[in-house]
Amino acid sequence: MQNTSDIKWKKITPEEVKWHMKQLRNSATGPDNIYNRCLTNYTSQLIDHLTLLFNSIVDVGYIPSMWEKANIILLLKPNKDKQQLSSYRPISLLSCLGKLLKRIIKQRLLLELKARNILPQHQAEF
Known part of the structure; x- marks a missing residue:
């Protein structure tokens, strides 16, 4: 297996971002x-x-701290008593820019795993 430092990460393109x-x-x-x-x-x-920003983040290997935080809101479950805390489910609201970069990286990783035949056929993708 190749050392990760030997693998050259291609620059994110404007077409990918778009x-x-x-x-x-x-x-x-x-x-x-x-x-x-x-x-x-x-x-x-x-x-x-955004392409320049994302490539800089990948090059430096630093995710902005704001992208690692979440706003938590509580949603009332259908037909539940709003006086009971167990009637709510928490939802994490994450940075849209952070999620966009994660999607780009996820897509690249999946393509690389498939190209190298590393991902098992029955592996679930998230």
Whole structure:
């Protein structure tokens, strides 16, 4: 098996960023207060800036601390007593930019695992 330091990570391309931005669903904002709908109304300038940002993050290996935080909200379960704490389920609202970068990396990892025939056929993908 190759040492991970021997593997050269290709730069994230604007096309990758654009494709993944098109896949975003509208969702609530996380701690960074950036909405997915702001990202889906992109310009080429925004894509270029995000591509540069994502490549810098990958090169340095540092995730912004804001992207590692979550806002937690409680949603009332259907037909449950709102006076009971057990009637609620917690939802984590994460950074939209952080989720976008994670999707790009996840897609690349899956492609690499499949290309190297490392991923078992019955392995579930998340």
